[in-house]
Amino acid sequence: MTKGLNQKLKMLYLKDIFEKETDDDHCLSLAEIMDKLQARGVNADRKTLYADFQELRHYGLDIINSNCGRGCVYHLGNRTFKLPELKLLVDSVQAARFISDKKSKELIDKLGQLVSDDQADSLKRQVVLTGRVKTMNRSVYPTVDKLHQAINQHIQVRFHYMKWDTQKNLVPRNGGNWFQVSPWLMILSDENYYLAAYYAPSREIRHYRVDKIKNLQLLPDQPQQGHPAFRKLNIARYADTHFGMFNGQRTPVEIKVSNEKVGIFIDRFGKDIMLIPAGPTAVATTIPVEVSDQFLGWIMALGEGVEITGPQWVRDRMREAGLRLLKEYE
Template identity: 25%
Template sequence: MEKSRVLLFYIYSVLKQYSDETHPLNSTQILRHLEMQYQIQINRGTLYHHIQALQDYGIDIKNAKCINDGKYLVDRQLEKSEVFLLINAIHSAHFIPASQSKQLIEKLMETQSIYFQKEYRYLQVIHNRKKSPNKAFFLNIEVILDAIDKKCAVTFYYMHYTVDKKMKCEDQKLHIVYPIHIVTENGNTYLIGSHKRHKDSIIHYRVDKITRIQLLEHDVDTTIKRDFDPYTYTSTKPFMFGGAAQRVILRCHLSILDDVIDLFGNEIMIIPYRNQPYFDVSVSASRQGIIYFALQYLKYCELLEPTDIREEIKEILASNMKKYQVS
């Protein structure tokens, strides 16, 4: 019985690795792979019996339409399109170090046939110059998830880039934080939590900039709020600038409507202008985040309220005009 179970696994493994809709395997080819890879010799009757057992179990193995006696595995953990999307996402995610990106892509490749792997192997050799140098990224994730589960604090140091293009924690400040969530926003992965000294305020840190993280299992706090929506929090932090959120009103050109909705979400209040290419929008955002947004989209956006932020933007513009004046 045990040998039969092992044989089922080997047959499934051969079909998974060497077959797909355009590359079915006939019985002779399957038997050859079993002998070459696993040193197993069986007859065709035993092979058909075990393939039927796999199908009875729910594994989707189909006969080829045009090739006699050809079979291929349809049922996979992930579809080709899903694997391709995930591989590209991992490769482009600069917060995942290059070596760990390669390992993740290898694991995803193994869910598909060798023909898919050959076709998209190039994605493993393209160099992404934006990749983070912090090889502790996944360790950070594991420790943070452990802390969330145990409702305890973590300690870590926080790094920034220096002019020599290396990440260092120059101030050597020890951060003590109660993790609440991990989210991906603005092209980065963030730890969202509360500071030990200010438990009522929510803060965030880029996970790829965290170093020397440690779990404080003795420092447990069950009063930390863990039922808030982290994506509501991030929607009020354009470009992930910190600070308290406040209500602001913007007048924007229709050409940036997509950008506004992408950044602030589709629950914002939009007031269009009849026969005019403009709209007003009311959003909740941090002060520095909305100033950054208004300056970035200066040609297509005007901040109407509140007055104090509007005045600050005017001062920024006036003081920086000197940089572009012809001498």
């Protein structure tokens, strides 16, 4: 048998054929595989292909052969990602507000390269343009990469932090002055990506939306600060107690919850929260949170059957918020 022009690439072409043109629902016969190789400038016979398939199996490809009618057909079985797993990732990419529309489409196309062409088409058909508000900051990716670099190197950063004005333009906060902080954590909360960092002048942990960070600079000669503040954090629970990543006074808040709304608190704070019967139709619980306007608004949004019972200063803040709303809507 004469060798084709691209004979040395035969194994790579075979791997590509199995990965892109076969799956559990699409198989190829030996003759079809030979034709596809020939179209790529590779000649092969049945005997050598059997040995090639075995070598690819040793390499790690799950090449499966099965009977179909009179002949035997082949396809690639297990892959690094199953199709349902990739569909979950596609949904996550679409839902992430901090990823721009353009970058979302690029990522979904890359995810499609991990399955066969037919399965990739099903991923693209899954994409639904819902008109969700996505970030317009296309520098989010390099910003995230730089922030992780600073966290790993234990150094400080500085940046301009932006806000929208009434003309729908992003303009710098703080008069255009630099924000200099020690980055510690990256947090995904309420569909946005946040940086949790230590701000030395006020000795507190602050949060910054990553898509509002511009002109980020690493400061390799200035070591990270705020070790005592972050050592005290339960990182696994941190995002759950910060509503919308807004800071407030951290305190245990006592809440009376009707039985039908208990699930809302378990979903938010986990199954470890203590639930004490408070009559036939309610329970009492205590949750540590940062008491901010966003937290009070979350409690209001739950409607009847949820009442803050202590401490008194938190009840007073809720009462003041209610009176303010009543006055505005009189």
